[in-house]
Amino acid sequence: MRWYVSIGVVLVAGVLAGGDVASFAAPYQTNRPGHQPSADSRQLADKDANPTVDVELVLAVDVSYSMDMDELALQREGYAQAIVSKEFLQALKSGPNGRIAVTYFEWAASSDQKIIIPWRLIDGPETADAVANEIVKTPIRRASRTSISGAINFALxxxxxxxxxxxxxxxxxSGDGPNNNGMPVTVARDAALEKGIIINGLxxxxxxxxYSTMDIDNLDYYYEDCVIGGPGAFVVTIKDRDKFKEAIRTKLLLEVAGRTPERPVVPAAGKEPRVNCMIGEKIWQDRWGR
Incomplete structure (x- = not known):
């Protein structure tokens, strides 16, 4: 089941006012297929048998040229501030282990991904502060093309x-445009889902x-129908620059607490995508012929 959620649906429940995380959303369903490690990987087998964190979270952040410098700065600040917020730390402690593992990388073209934060354990204010500081101290960069599929393949x-x-x-x-480089996004998405990995979108x-930015109407529908997947997957859409940081915090709260939106706005019913999942590739081909 996949869901689309607006920021307001989550915020009105009071979680950002410091309320109990469990009170704003239904329990997350964990009926995902298990990932079977290779027979020669004893370390992975031990990890499978003994979960040590509530979620392994990969933050894949768009830095393509369609993102302006202000957006890139807001994006960075949004993640850093969300991770150290009292609401995030409260959500962190709501899980059975009370800790998560997170890694943060930036992406653009299919061959352009850069890890900003390697895997880090967050189990309280001190480790949250350390991760947030790592995020904000790295110089902002931009790069060409938009390959959501490349980001997914890099994350696996x-x-x-x-x-x-x-x-x-x-x-x-997170991203502000459709896939226009690398393999079709649905192919990469489905490969991730086969491994039991959930994909959420911003x-x-x-x-x-x-014309110049490759933006499309209904990018939220594109993410809903072509990008996200897995049990309880959802998108949080940013339509107001002033709500940028708020949206990032909302999404992280849901992911860390392992919750789905209490009142989903648009349920995905397994129908044909409302937006052509190859629209980005088509626009690029029409404009530049390659």
């Missing part, structure tokens, strides 16, 4: 490299679509 082996084993494995993708829709 990161789970095998994690020193921790989570009850859940989640890829959190479509950024703060600018009007224009």
């Amino acid at each position: 082996p990161l789970f095998d490299e994690s020193p921790h084993r989570g009850l859940r494995r989640v890829i959190d993708i 479509p950024i829709m703060v600018k009007e679509p224009s």
